[in-house]
Amino acid sequence: MDLDKDNANPTILNPSDLPSRRQESIGRRRNEGGTGLFDGLIPQYNYLNDPFEQSALSSDSEDEVSEIIDEQEVYDLISSISDPEHPLSLGSLAVVNLPDIHIQPPISPFSSISTVLVEITPTITHCSLATVIGLGVRVRLEQALPPRFRVDVRIKKGTHSTDEAVNKQLGDKERVAAALENGTLMGVIRKMLSTCE
Amino acid sequence: MAATNETKYSHLLQPLATLSPPSNSRTWQTAPHPSQPIVATACSDRSVRVYSLTSFTLLHSITGGHKRSVRSVGWKPGVRGQSVLATGSFDASAGIWRRRDDGEDPQDFTNHGGRRDGEDEEEDDDDDEYQFACILDGHESEIKSLAWSPSGQYLATCSRDKSVWIWEELEDDNFETVAVLQEHDGDVKCVNWHPEEDLLVSASYDDTVRLYKEDSDDWMQVASIDGHKMTVWWAEFEGSGMSSKDWRKGREGLDERQRNYIEELERSGPRLATCSDDCTARIWRRKPREGQNSGSSGMPSIIRSTAIDEEWFEESVLPQQHTRAIYSVSWSQTSGLLVSAGSDGKIVVYKERWKSAPFQAHNEHGTLAEWVVIAELWEAHGVFEINHVTWAPRKDKGVRWEGEEVILSTGDDGEVKVWELNEQSGVSAVAKGDEMVA
Numbered sequence: 339m340d341l342d343k344d345n346a347n348p349t350i351l352n353p354s355d356l357p358s359r360r361q362e363s364i365g366r367r368r369n370e371g372g373t374g375l376f377d378g379l380i381p382q383y384n385y386l387n388d389p390f391e392q393s394a395l396s397s398d399s400e401d402e403v404s405e406i407i408d409e410q411e412v413y414d415l416i417s418s419i420s421d422p423e424h425p426l427s428l429g430s431l432a433v434v435n436l437p438d439i440h441i442q443p444p445i446s447p448f449s450s451i452s453t454v455l456v457e458i459t460p461t462i463t464h465c466s467l468a469t470v471i472g473l474g475v476r477v478r479l480e481q482a483l484p485p486r487f488r489v490d491v492r493i494k495k496g497t498h499s500t501d502e503a504v505n506k507q508l509g510d511k512e513r514v515a516a517a518l519e520n521g522t523l524m525g526v527i528r529k530m531l532s533t534c535e
Numbered sequence: 536m537a538a539t540n541e542t543k544y545s546h547l548l549q550p551l552a553t554l555s556p557p558s559n560s561r562t563w564q565t566a567p568h569p570s571q572p573i574v575a576t577a578c579s580d581r582s583v584r585v586y587s588l589t590s591f592t593l594l595h596s597i598t599g600g601h602k603r604s605v606r607s608v609g610w611k612p613g614v615r616g617q618s619v620l621a622t623g624s625f626d627a628s629a630g631i632w633r634r635r636d637d638g639e640d641p642q643d644f645t646n647h648g649g650r651r652d653g654e655d656e657e658e659d660d661d662d663d664e665y666q667f668a669c670i671l672d673g674h675e676s677e678i679k680s681l682a683w684s685p686s687g688q689y690l691a692t693c694s695r696d697k698s699v700w701i702w703e704e705l706e707d708d709n710f711e712t713v714a715v716l717q718e719h720d721g722d723v724k725c726v727n728w729h730p731e732e733d734l735l736v737s738a739s740y741d742d743t744v745r746l747y748k749e750d751s752d753d754w755m756q757v758a759s760i761d762g763h764k765m766t767v768w769w770a771e772f773e774g775s776g777m778s779s780k781d782w783r784k785g786r787e788g789l790d791e792r793q794r795n796y797i798e799e800l801e802r803s804g805p806r807l808a809t810c811s812d813d814c815t816a817r818i819w820r821r822k823p824r825e826g827q828n829s830g831s832s833g834m835p836s837i838i839r840s841t842a843i844d845e846e847w848f849e850e851s852v853l854p855q856q857h858t859r860a861i862y863s864v865s866w867s868q869t870s871g872l873l874v875s876a877g878s879d880g881k882i883v884v885y886k887e888r889w890k891s892a893p894f895q896a897h898n899e900h901g902t903l904a905e906w907v908v909i910a911e912l913w914e915a916h917g918v919f920e921i922n923h924v925t926w927a928p929r930k931d932k933g934v935r936w937e938g939e940e941v942i943l944s945t946g947d948d949g950e951v952k953v954w955e956l957n958e959q960s961g962v963s964a965v966a967k968g969d970e971m972v973a
Contacts, residue, residue: 445858446913448913448914449879449880449913449914450914450918451879451880451914451918484918485917485918485919485947486918488859488878488920506740506765506766509812510722510740510766510812511860511878511920512606512677512679512722512724513695513722515561515579515604515625516603516604516625516676516677516695519603519604519625
């Protein structure tokens with residue numbers, strides 16, 4: 339199996355060199371529950387509206403709603419995702435990097451929608467798994483961040499041979515939604531995200 | 536909560552209702568019935584929800600047909616005595632569903648002596664539900680959109696497999712594939728029909744829009760529209776005969792150029808609106824054929840087949856209000872207003888009007904008219920994306936004038952919201968489209 343890997347000898351960063359502030363994950367609690375095949379994958383949209391859910395949340399953390407989410411927090415959410423072909427995290431492989439995470443605040447006083455842009459750096463320029471990694475990052479953030487965040491995941495310019503095509507796929511909501519209904523693909527994503535607890 | 540920049544525009548979008556109960560997962564698209572006060576909503580939980588536009592409540596839930604998200608729904612037009620619904624799903628199939636209509640016409644009403652809902656319900660329980668009629672298999676991957684032709688003769692479907700299929704219903708539930716069109720280089724996101732001709736439009740992930748017509752038993756591409764720089768999510772034709780209904784209907788006081796301009800628009804026929812990931816919505820117009828006078832003296836000739844190609848040009852780009860992908864744009868069939876919505880959660884309403892004098896030079900593709908924003912609503916579905924927006928006749932008891940319309944928006948929050956468009960008092964004339972030129 340190792341022979342099939344796109345990159346059998348990736349550069350690995352020392353865990354102590356990775357950017358960190360604290361390891362508590364704000365998204366963890368949104369992943370619990372749901373025993374059905376798809377339940378965990380469907381963005382839990384009602385979580386801000388459901389009064390019972392809300393009270394459960396507020397006991398967890400008083401300032402959940404108003405909590406400011408910064409780049410480090412987003413990094414913490416995605417750096418622990420496992421690479422689909424190595425038993426290593428995307429953070430330690432430098433696929434996701436703190437300086438490549440950008441948060442845009444709402445563009446207007448009438449809006450509360452923020453944007454998170456994550457640029458990922460595939461380990462090698464023709465890595466066929468770039469799309470899967472990007473999808474994993476997008477799914478992770480859509481599940482973990484409050485719904486007021488729009489998540490844009492892109493391949494960092496010049497780091498991948500087909501970055502435009504991959505970016506177009508990752509930016510297509512309908513394709514992403516269909517991918518989430520694909521059992522095989524979701525199996526891979528679930529495995530990648532299993533190290534995120 | 537929804538917020539509006541209240542002072543800026545001439546109209547306000549105000550909430551009338553949320554169809555209840557909402558779905559608890561993403562809803563994709565809502566189709567108003569062509570004659571009854573009901574809508575069907577395509578849901579990611581693999582169901583279709585049929586709601587009343589009179590009571591704004593759920594009437595039917597159509598489940599058990601599709602194995603994946605229902606992405607698109609469409610009512611067959613021109614059917615009597617029953618309602619026929621087509622559903623397109625991520626499971627690559629399309630379904631046809633039928634339901635005997637409620638006896639809401641006067642004749643039936645007397646038959647039943649005005650029975651109340653609920654009394655006789657047990658005995659015709661089966662008849663009350665939407666019955667699965669048949670499945671249309673053929674696409675290799677997710678169906679993204681479907682649309683019936685205005686006559687109901689054809690059903691078009693499109694898919695991530697890059698193809699557009701045209702089906703013809705030969706007899707009840709017997710559909711034949713009459714065309715498989717594979718002109719696009721990417722997912723086909725949307726199909727729609729011209730209101731007067733059997734002219735089909737498709738919009739795609741390959742950033743293009745294409746038009747198709749039948750010519751001596753073969754459906755073929757007759758035009759390709761390039762202009763959008765990213766995925767085109769929606770394409771929809773203008774209604775039929777709008778120049779006698781919309782801003783163009785009052786002809787007094789127009790100068791010759793304006794009158795000529797209206798005639799030119801009439802010769803082109805209904806226009807096309809498209810919207811895209813590139814955050815723009817655009818209007819396209821067909822170049823009238825030389826010597827073709829409003830289609831009246833259409834000369835049937837063998838030569839016609841070589842001249843089936845059409846030329847469509849970009850007439851205008853709507854004022855750019857959206858900051859993320861625009862997923863949907865819709866023409867009002869009665870007022871000619873346009874509405875758009877998308878990933879940024881905004882709903883924007885546009886109106887066309889005469890440009891104020893002095894007129895711009897009237898070059899080849901010059902236009903004497905312009906589109907202006909008359910209403911803008913932020914966060915119409917809270918922080919969620921809006922996947923579809925459309926106009927529908929207003930049918931609740933609050934209807935204020937004959938032909939009043941509401942806007943229906945369908946969102947990632949699982950909700951379908953109903954909006955009323957109200958003129959805002961105390962807005963300066965500059966922002967009011969109507970009075971501008973007069």
